[in-house]
Amino acid sequence: MVETAARVLRRDGIAAAGVASLMAEAGLTNGAFYAHFDSKEALVAEAIVTALGETRAVMAERIRNAAPGRSLDAVIDFYLDPRHVTHPERGCAVAALGPELARRPESTRAMVDKAIGEYIATIAGALADGHPNSLAVAGAVFASMVGTIQLARASRPARVPSILTAGAAAARKIGQVSMT
Template sequence: MRYEADRKQATRMKMVETAARVLRRDGIAAAGVAGLMAEAGLTNGAFYAHFDSKEALVAEAVVSALAHTRAAMATKIEQAPAGQALEAVIFHYLDPQHVAHPEHGCAIAALGPELARRPESTRLAIDDAIERIVATIADAIPGVSGDPVAAARAVFASMVGTIQLARTAHPARIPAILQAGAVAARTLGQSIGHSVPCSGGASGE
């Protein structure tokens, strides 16, 4: 019985890992169940033994991909010299290899517009995974006197947009786009993270 349970779990993990890669590479709409199972070396029957629908697999695969993104950031933060954690995250994320290989990168950068149109249950699961990434980036912002979560959210949004823009650009422009994106993310992390929250109203009275 334990062997069967382990084999079933291994099969599910293979399906999720394959889907995470294929979805980021081809997009959600272009990835059908039959194609996903073929890439995993499994049958359609195996799919329905684990998931009720393609949407259920999409949600689990994207959350899994984002967990890998967060773990990679956490590793870079741990390995960074003192005071260089944010720089390490930015350098890691805004890598030309990330531009060239969406199938191995951040699912938000690869699938953002499609994910925004998924059912609410899928979006809520993905939002939780995004917030874990934001919390990890917040840990990389040094000497915070403002709102580290707001700063981290701005940094992440900026980096996602940079990767998306770089993927649409002429290859010759990619280095300049990544460099500009790094400056923007660094500036956002430092300016928002170090700002002092205003105690008055927006009118400045």
């Protein structure tokens, strides 16, 4: 149920996904939903945290498998892949739902913020060893990549490759900055 909700929410948006449609897509009844969750908001929070955890785990694997000195490139290449633009249901929940997440109740935002912190810490692990202020720099890299994906999704398909290329160059440059 949570995995289906994570996919559907990223694909359709939080406002557009009702409990009935989420349960139908999961092959369950509304009764099954209320046996597990008190409200749609509880499912939204858990689904978004799950979605962030899924993409963070893939990113961490890419970092582990990267050639020496290429960890940040692995993060950027993973995140700014054209498939991330065309398949939001399999990508980062922040890129797919950022504006909606900002309007969620404080309890949901707190859970999502914790998951975002873990995501940023994973990106920080891709920066050069001993990078000063690695969490701040990783947060800036993440923000740049999220914005790149959102802009690419809002643009016509012919423009997407140049947006991804420019976004990747910007994220790499940010990754080299020392924020003091």
